[in-house]
Amino acid sequence: MIFIVLFFLAFSLLLYVLLGGADFGAGILELFSSKTNQDITKKTIYRVMGPVWEANHIWIIILIVILWIAFPAYYKVMVTSLHIPITLMLLGITLRGVAFVFRHYDAYEDKSQYVYNWLFRVSSLITPIFLGMIFGAMVSGEISTKNTTSFYTVFMAPWLNVFSFLVGLFFASLCTFLSAVLLIGEADEEGYPVYVRKATIATVVVVILGFITISYGYFSNILFIKGMLNNTLSLFLIFLSALCLFPLWFFIRKGNRINSRIFAGLQVILIISVAIVPHFPNLLITKETSLNIFENSAPESVIRVLAISLLIGGSIILPGLFHLLKSFKLIKILEKE
Amino acid sequence: MENLDAARLQMAFTLIFHIVFACIGMVMPFFMVVSHKKWLNTGNPIYLKLTKSWQKGVAIFFVTGAVSGTALSFELGLLWPEFMEHAGPIIGMPFSLEGAAFFVEAIALGFYLYGWDKISPKFHWFTGIIVGVAGVASGILVVSANGWMNAPSGFDYVDGQFLNIDPIKALLNPAWFTQALHMTLAAFTATGFAVAGIHAYQVLKGKQKELHKKAFKIAITFGAIAAILQPISGDISAKDIAKRQPVKLAAMEAHYETSKGVPLYIGGIVDTEKKEVNYKIEIPNALSFLAFGDFNAEVKGLNDFPEDEIPNVAMVHYAFQIMVGIGGILMLAGLFFFFTNKKRKQWMRKNFFWKLFVFLTPAGFIALEAGWIVTEVGRQPWIIHKIMRTKDAVTPMPGIVFSFYLYVFVYTVLTVAVAWLLARQIKSLNNSPIQNV
Ligand code: HDD
Ligand code: HEM
Ligand code: HEM
Numbered sequence: 001m002i003f004i005v006l007f008f009l010a011f012s013l014l015l016y017v018l019l020g021g022a023d024f025g026a027g028i029l030e031l032f033s034s035k036t037n038q039d040i041t042k043k044t045i046y047r048v049m050g051p052v053w054e055a056n057h058i059w060i061i062i063l064i065v066i067l068w069i070a071f072p073a074y075y076k077v078m079v080t081s082l083h084i085p086i087t088l089m090l091l092g093i094t095l096r097g098v099a100f101v102f103r104h105y106d107a108y109e110d111k112s113q114y115v116y117n118w119l120f121r122v123s124s125l126i127t128p129i130f131l132g133m134i135f136g137a138m139v140s141g142e143i144s145t146k147n148t149t150s151f152y153t154v155f156m157a158p159w160l161n162v163f164s165f166l167v168g169l170f171f172a173s174l175c176t177f178l179s180a181v182l183l184i185g186e187a188d189e190e191g192y193p194v195y196v197r198k199a200t201i202a203t204v205v206v207v208i209l210g211f212i213t214i215s216y217g218y219f220s221n222i223l224f225i226k227g228m229l230n231n232t233l234s235l236f237l238i239f240l241s242a243l244c245l246f247p248l249w250f251f252i253r254k255g256n257r258i259n260s261r262i263f264a265g266l267q268v269i270l271i272i273s274v275a276i277v278p279h280f281p282n283l284l285i286t287k288e289t290s291l292n293i294f295e296n297s298a299p300e301s302v303i304r305v306l307a308i309s310l311l312i313g314g315s316i317i318l319p320g321l322f323h324l325l326k327s328f329k330l331i332k333i334l335e336k337e
Numbered sequence: 338m339e340n341l342d343a344a345r346l347q348m349a350f351t352l353i354f355h356i357v358f359a360c361i362g363m364v365m366p367f368f369m370v371v372s373h374k375k376w377l378n379t380g381n382p383i384y385l386k387l388t389k390s391w392q393k394g395v396a397i398f399f400v401t402g403a404v405s406g407t408a409l410s411f412e413l414g415l416l417w418p419e420f421m422e423h424a425g426p427i428i429g430m431p432f433s434l435e436g437a438a439f440f441v442e443a444i445a446l447g448f449y450l451y452g453w454d455k456i457s458p459k460f461h462w463f464t465g466i467i468v469g470v471a472g473v474a475s476g477i478l479v480v481s482a483n484g485w486m487n488a489p490s491g492f493d494y495v496d497g498q499f500l501n502i503d504p505i506k507a508l509l510n511p512a513w514f515t516q517a518l519h520m521t522l523a524a525f526t527a528t529g530f531a532v533a534g535i536h537a538y539q540v541l542k543g544k545q546k547e548l549h550k551k552a553f554k555i556a557i558t559f560g561a562i563a564a565i566l567q568p569i570s571g572d573i574s575a576k577d578i579a580k581r582q583p584v585k586l587a588a589m590e591a592h593y594e595t596s597k598g599v600p601l602y603i604g605g606i607v608d609t610e611k612k613e614v615n616y617k618i619e620i621p622n623a624l625s626f627l628a629f630g631d632f633n634a635e636v637k638g639l640n641d642f643p644e645d646e647i648p649n650v651a652m653v654h655y656a657f658q659i660m661v662g663i664g665g666i667l668m669l670a671g672l673f674f675f676f677t678n679k680k681r682k683q684w685m686r687k688n689f690f691w692k693l694f695v696f697l698t699p700a701g702f703i704a705l706e707a708g709w710i711v712t713e714v715g716r717q718p719w720i721i722h723k724i725m726r727t728k729d730a731v732t733p734m735p736g737i738v739f740s741f742y743l744y745v746f747v748y749t750v751l752t753v754a755v756a757w758l759l760a761r762q763i764k765s766l767n768n769s770p771i772q773n774v
Binding site for chain 1 (some may be wrong): 397504
């Protein structure tokens with residue numbers, strides 16, 4: 001039963017990174033675009049994402065609810081030590097959501113659009129950086145569960161450091177990359193070369209940032225990175241992901257819509273696996289201990305009910321979601337068949 | 338400000354904010370599908386226009402409800418980590434089902450908003466129904482989690498440990514039904530009167546009168562029916578409280594001395610020092626009857642409870658008076674509407690009729706917030722009734738007061754912005770002609 005729960009946990013994480021990530025990335029792309037490209041991006045993203053926009057962001061709620069039900073000890077350390085970055089991330093999510101509705105539902109299109117657009121773009125950049133920082137802090141072994149030392153060491157140092165920040169930047173660049181690849185397939189003639197170029201640049205940035213993050217982690221003795229480099233499976237996965245860059249690159253350059261997406265999705269799966277594999281089943285590493293996710297899970301009766309709810313929920317939601325995507329021909333590549 | 342107080346204030350503030358958006362997001366879809374149905378049946382373009390403008394309202398409130406809800410789902414842990422560590426697994430069931438309900442709602446809303454002219458009209462209309470039903474379902478589920486805090490069940494509490502957890506029993510705790518019923522009615526009452534009031538104001542202003550009158554009628558019908566049922570459901574709740582949380586009942590009524598044949602106080606100023614209520618109106622034996630259905634029943638007073646298990650009496654008492662007072666007024670207003678509609682149609686041409694409903698615009702929401710204050714403050718000092726104290730659940734992180742200020746600032750700006758956005762929607766609605774289809 002616990003594996004069903006873990007499966008849904010991983011599945012929601014993946015979908016949040018893919019769908020929510022592509023959505024964040026769209027805002028970042030807009031931020032770094034010229035004025036005409038900004039308008040194109042805004043329109044395309046609205047057409048592609050509009051109907052599923054809400055659904056994309058519910059994955060994080062599912063994620064958090066699974067965590068607190070099934071792994072309460074893990075959840076408690078996270079919400080206590082990382083209170084500040086989580087609050088800042090929530091602020092980002094709030095402003096972004098509001099800016100999104102405002103810019104699409106305001107009855108008049110006037111100067112206030114300027115405010116909505118900038119709010120949307122900036123919060124699109126900041127939110128994934130904080131998400132990445134939170135993840136970085138969870139695995140870097142800087143969190144202390146002893147509540148005796150100073151405010152700074154307990155509540156700030158674990159996340160306010162170079163490594164976490166690098167992870168944050170890495171995640172933001174990953175979002176941008178996903179969004180650019182998605183848009184290759186959705187843009188019209190005019191936008192098409194723009195996204196091919198942007199996707200290429202984004203891929204380079206992701207690779208460079210990934211490299212910097214790993215090297216920095218290695219040289220400053222971050223437990224997580226050391227573990228990753230000492231684990232054959234994760235080394236293999238890193239290698240695989242490097243290999244897959246070539247076909248990805250090729251398909252992006254050729255502007256192949258389906259294959260570039262498949263390989264982009266594969267990269268994300270590989271990256272998430274690399275992040276999880278080295279220490280599994282210890283998903284949280286603190287200064288004092290590491291929390292084994294099996295030994296710290298909720299009682300069996302809870303896990304059973306949760307697993308059953310997830311199965312039932314999943315069997316209603318997933319077909320519904322797919323039907324939604326298909327009915328509106330949201331994804332152009334589905335139209336071809 | 339102490340950390341605990343700051344955390345309590347922040348929790349209260351964010352929930353008070355969220356509930357407004359959540360209720361509107363829950364109830365507006367019903368108005369929308371009624372109007373939509375009328376359009377399908379009559380082909381009258383006014384209904385189409387109304388449906389489309391209400392749908393924008395639903396979308397706006399859905400997103401604000403969703404982002405404030407996302408913040409809340411983290412906040413429970415951010416502020417009360419000790420509570421969530423133990424309660425999380427037990428009340429996780431309603432929350433995970435709620436997650437599923439939100440998902441269904443979001444998917445259905447996707448179909449509804451973008452489905453005009455793209456999917457079959459019947460199915461399109463039906464997705465609107467799903468939006469509403471899923472919204473109400475998620476509301477009921479969260480309230481069940483709150484019911485568990487009032488009536489903890491589904492586990493054995495041994496030496497500070499929660500053993501033999503049964504999530505289904507926790508979901509169906511003794512308080513869930515009365516609370517869910519009362520809350521669902523409250524959502525319809527509050528939203529019904531608020532939306533009706535806004536359209537009544539537009540009728541008074543005289544723009545697009547026909548449209549606003551139709552809108553008013555749909556909203557007020559829902560609101561009035563719920564308002565008439567509300568006191569009945571409130572009475573069931575009170576009887577429930579009398580059995581389960583006698584301290585809360587005593588605080589609601591500011592009833593200090595245990596006695597038989599207890600009167601009901603209306604109004605009055607609570608003197609917590611001297612433990613008495615001044616300047617009140619007494620209805621003899623009424624409290625005994627309301628709480629136990631017997632004019633001579635004994636009602637336990639606050640003096641019989643340990644000092645450190647008593648909530649803030651004045652606050653609970655005033656909030657209860659406000660809720661019941663408004664409840665009475667709204668019930669009368671609901672009856673008045675039906676009477677006018679059946680027997681005195683001519684009153685609808687008079688300004689006083691519309692002014693009355695403009696005046697009542699915020700009333701439902703005030704009662705709703707007051708009701709939550711009764712429930713939540715009345716539960717203090719417990720976060721889980723008789724199991725865990727609020728002060729033992731609060732986060733060790735100092736400086737919550739800054740996060741409280743941040744939330745107050747952001748949510749205040751947000752409220753102003755949403756109000757402004759809605760005003761612009763109405764303005765554009767009034768200024769655009771109705772097209773024939
Ligand atoms: C439109 C809003 C509204 C109106 C008109 C009323 N209520 Fe209410 N009441 C609520 C909105 C509400 C609420 C906000 O929805 C509460 C808070 C928690 C809950 O479940 O419902 C509530 C709680 C609540 C409780 C406490 C339940 C608990 O703690 O578990 C009682 C005893 C009553 N109500 C009784 C009444 C009575 C006798 C009313 C007579 C007119 C009344 N309410 C009108
Ligand atoms: C501690 C309490 C609460 C938590 C943790 C919470 C959590 C959430 C979350 C996560 C969402 C966003 C879901 C989405 O993306 O659609 C949400 C929205 C919503 N919440 Fe809450 N909520 C709480 C209290 C309440 C209460 C008391 C009610 C109603 C009785 C309620 C009713 C709703 C509804 C109907 C929505 C859907 C949004 C909409 O349609 O506007 N919530 N809530
Ligand atoms: C949306 C309607 C709600 C409102 C307006 C509301 C209001 C409040 C208020 C005023 C407090 C502060 C009480 C005090 O400390 O004196 C509070 C506390 C709290 N509420 Fe609610 N509440 C709502 C629904 C819920 C729901 C559905 C849940 C949980 C599932 C919940 C969970 C809590 C928790 C955990 C606290 C903090 C602990 C405590 O003070 O007991 N609330 N709420």
